[in-house]
Amino acid sequence: MGSLDDINDLRGWLELAEKLGEVRTITGAHWDKEIGAASEVNYKRPSPPALLFDDIVGYGTGQRVLTASMANARRLGMTLRLGTDLDDRGLVEALRTRPGEWAANASRYPVRVVETGPVRENVFAAGEAGLLDFPVPQWHEGDGGRYIGTGCAVFTTDPETGVLNAGAYRMQVQNDGRAASINIEAGKHGAAHVREWFKREGRAPVTASLGHDPLLLVVAGTEVPGGVSELEYAGAVLGRPVEVILGEVTGLPIPATAEIAVEGWLYPDRKEQEGPFGEWTGYYSGGTEAVLTMDIERIYHRDNPIQLGAPPGKPPHDYSYMRSVMKSAMIQDALIRTGLPGVEGVWAHEAGGGRQLLAVAINQQYAGHARQAGYLTSQLPAAAYMNKFVVVVDADVDPRSLNDVVWAMCTRTDPAEDIETMRQTWGSRVDPLREKGVPPFNTRAVIDACRPYTRLADFPKVAEASRELIDQVLRRWPDVLGGSW
Template structure:
């Protein structure tokens, strides 16, 4: 049986059928949950355009209990996930996303999540003594991890107690109490953490649900900064062009994607914490030591028959979702910057080497004195960019912001350190920053003006390179040499 058309895919299994038919999926059998799945995945991420990997026959577990990694690890699969087509390459993906985030933000209100009575995720419901997260092949991803992490490609749902608007975040979840619970590590500035704190003040506990296997689209929206006040479920609906179906948790009433593979429901309590970590994080280091983190009181586990755990382990870039984050954050930041009214924005890129957060480049056509630094400073503090970035570089429009070679060439030839590097202090950092030594999670960030000095635009030395038109003609005449 062939795969369903792209526009009809509504769950992870349909997505897998399509990417499998397109040769984008490889099966791996017999890899163990203890480091082997993680090591194979890590080696795969380092390949050019890595395939998705579906692990089965994990020793100690029945065949059919599977783990997926590298779901959004190349342009083609990310394009499929975002329903942009089945043949996206890097350039087409970037082009298609130029107005995507703005369109999806504006369209979210027209695609509210739809509550249904049941769905595939409710095929099996476990309560009480039947709750055991280790009945699924949860990996220990890195050798230095403090335990087995079931939540890496997850979507954790909280709700604003004032508005009822749900939020989805991709927060790491470590299995605790021999599989009976899981800690949820939420950074304090995230929307989910704000919801939890408000629930604690009002009710003394906070409701939460988490989907642990699903259409990778939910990983994309949970793992990037969807604008505040917009439900990630509605945003995903705008991407799909139709509502996302959800069931309501029987205990909390919070949403659970109806076609999810595995989901948990329960409560967080301010005085219920357990040691968590360390964990190999997206910075490429093990974050912190062992710290007390909120432990979820799991009241129900929902899952399909033969469920698939969606793994998205971070690590030293490139890692599972670094490509996806770079592409999505670049598009979101560019859309937000354009919306501020800054003219002349040619492109924005959030580099994968910085985990899609720490190194941002904005290319502009300068129109007035101070234009370059205005664009850089605004970029540094946009809500979509403010968390954990450290370097923001402004370059002229003739520089490709996606090319580290071109960007650093501009820094070396157009930036005078004494004049063109400024530092912002006490900005929004993170507990996972390897430079953090305790205390509040501040950081600093450098703004580098690598644009030609505005007063010298007319007289600045001309770049010594062939024109794009000439290069294109040469490639047409000598394709065997130039490709």
């Protein structure tokens, strides 16, 4: 049937996913909103399949767009090379300690520079081809244009150390396909690299991959620790180095098996009006603003290239499941590494885009333990960006169950005593609460939804059947009760 070891690129990933029955094909959709709308409908299904769009209106057969690549546990587990038969619980268990191990081992997998690769099957200089030669979707009805960069990996380097960063920043097609704006949040590593290049050279080199093994979207779209190259981190996941070519213009890496890639330079005064765009908060990022824009110096692509689409929107969206799983694992690992005892579980809920609502389950061991867990979690580098709520619950509450978390809040939280607020923390330009022209701070709350430490011995007992009794009735009536719990 094929194995995880056979995946070397997006095509190998797609072949295995198809063999597992995880892909559905849609033909004849229009790039103008239909691909986005069909994808949105799909995200709301239980365990949604991946969607592959072909014969897109106005474009030839074979120029495809893939969405929902990692929208369920089986395909995300496959992408992370953890297995092809994992469910939600199995995926969470398989990920325990892995993010920290991958980060620690990343330096053992420096990228391997190769002379050529499939991405060089077609190479065009500026003016010889454009981004609209590909079926770039307008994803949402209210978007300000067509976005080729949603499931992308944008590469920048630290001009002093040479450390590479990959970020999943939205890229809007500009100037009829001859340019692309790159919307990098100010607090991201890529933005710091660009600012340093501007100071030193007056321009910043950039490359971007627009279709690739979805693993590159995972590492580009989540907070890999600072100083760790995302491509080396991906190598640690794979157990082998990622092969790259070097861009003809900038010398920056491009994944050798990418489907489509571009390169060029950013200049401080080269900006285009960008947006609005339907963002992961579930709202359009308000209005338009001038954003750094790259004039395309080179376009590289394979024959019949596949775009990796990952449009955000009101959750659940394309990558909200992936982000929830990855952020949960990264935050839990980081929290344990602080030395905090009694950590039972962490979950970054999809309703908050995998960032804004975090639930932490602990086994209370001392007075103040719950608040300590909440404050630590709220400011961990893996969790701090645009977090709004950290809810700390007891170990008897499943942090993955929004119902259970809210139940604990309703029955164990005194609003006057158990909600702490933190002001002027790390926010985002895409926050719908942000007022235009105001720095993107946000306020966050730490909610203690644990039983009061002073009442652990006499707090009312939860009215639910014991694990033993549940197992007993499941064994007696498996056909009626489902056989598992």
